[in-house]
Amino acid sequence: MAARLLQGSDAVAQAAIAAGCRFFSGYPMLPFTDLLESMARRMAAAGGVCMNAETEIEAVNMTLGAAAAGARSATGSCGQGIALMQEAIAEAALNEVPFVVFNMARGQQDYFQATRGGGWGDYRTICLAPKDVVEAVEHTQLLFHLADQYRSPVMMYGDYLISHTYMSVEVDPIDFGPLPPKDWALDGSRGGTGRSRQIWTWAMGKANDPGPGPDLHWQRIAEKFDGVARLEQRWESKWCDDAETVIVSFGTAAPFVEQVVGELRDDGVRVGTFRPISLWPFPEKPLAEACASASRVLVFEVNAGQMIDDVRLAVAGRAPVTPLGRVSIDFSGMRQGEILTVPWIRDRVRQVIREVTV
């Protein structure tokens, strides 16, 4: 298929459907709303179901049910709506029901929410943060694959710029390789055969086929996430080999930083840039390696300082880590405010380099 000019939300919706998503449920909240509307327009033609749920709690639980029944399923929201979904996201991680959560966040202030979650138990959520619509289309399809591969809910960290920017994209299905069969999914067909199925966070099993119980089950899931943490780190770095300064940023803020870093390099400043693509698992070792020659690490995020915790853990005291950003939201409450511009970032970087050097 040729590239077409699409609004981000619509591109993500089409990519989800191309990935085989056949159940979507959501509750309006900007800037997520456009994705819900696109799904509502497109799902029926694809033979799927899109539900305008009555609450975010219902949206995510419907999605859990559809996914448990074997369908590729997704939901989404932002901020407060994602907060309402955390109970079920944790539950799905612990009863191993895979689905995708499109978090079209209002800016970058939900990094903790996305990477730490607010649910219960020893669980993690794979979280990919695309830098633009083209990458969001790829991540959408990859996320469905990762969800099924690890039987776990996964998240995209998008935002207003992902949701509303128009870009020229292709949304053809991407083949990420074979997946295990969904022989755990419920369809009711095995009732009365002695082999009926069960999805239960406590993994107690059936009287004729006892399960491991919560202790062993949750320990196994924790170990599964240890594996995910090793295997699924994604990142991008540029100009870090000789960099005295490395600037870390994520999501749609990263292209602004990259522009600034390119300009500074033209001016002879030895600066590099690092972007975690997977916010969880955070690419800890790759970041440490990218910062090997750096005497300072700067973190640009449009919030009061959240990802910086992960950066500090990765850098482990080998260089000072300094925040560049701050809370910056426009009056609508949805878009990043005044600091997300190339001049602002450039001035701030120059200022901090001077300060940190002195």
Place this chain on the structure above:
Amino acid sequence: MNDSQSLLPPNRKVATALAPLQLSGEHHLCPGCGHPVAWRLLLEAISELHLENKAIGVVGHGCYTNIVQLADIDFLQCLHGRAPAVATGVKRVHPDAAVFTLQGDGDVASEGLAEILHTAARGERITAIMLNNGVFGDTGGQMTAASVVGQRTKTSLDGREPEAHGYPVPVADLIASLPGAAYVARGAVHNAGSIAKTKRYVKKAFEIAAQGDGFTFVEVLTMCPTGWFLPTADGPDYLEGTFEKTFPLGVLKGG
């Protein structure tokens, strides 16, 4: 068969103790609990309607959750209160399956009132069953939104008082008022007659849901002597004398 055997009376077939589809008779519910009676009539209904290979149970959090282990049916155990939303997702993916929910009064009337009402209003073609014992049995006997006026619980020590605690929520009546609900009935399990009737309600509900007429709901009043702080044997009388007054039995809608 030899002659001496033919002189013996024919072997009488005695009903086995296990309900159809029941894998084990062992459970951790209290003596005198009404839930196992409700399990049995539910499993009998599913078996008599030949739904065992298309039934998917979506279960809430309470003492009745144990059925997930005991019955040979596909089950999905849910967060407290959310089963109707989860069942919606299951049913939309498998429209031909006999999707049912099993929840308690705490699960439905307290934690999950929004879910049950919205699911009913949407007319999801599922069968929702609420086992109403008017108490959080599983957490040890606190007041739910369905505890009746005067009921003593650990959080209404002198009995539920309207001034302090408000009134019980008549979930079945609320659901019956919604156009999406095709069938609503309230049964009980405190004596043989009500058990037989309740089983008919459950079968009717499955049939109507299968016809695609809309949401079906059966409330089942069950004994909880432990959470009612009564001697085991007094459960049925308390149910009849106290619960039935607030929650009258019968078909409220459809059928």
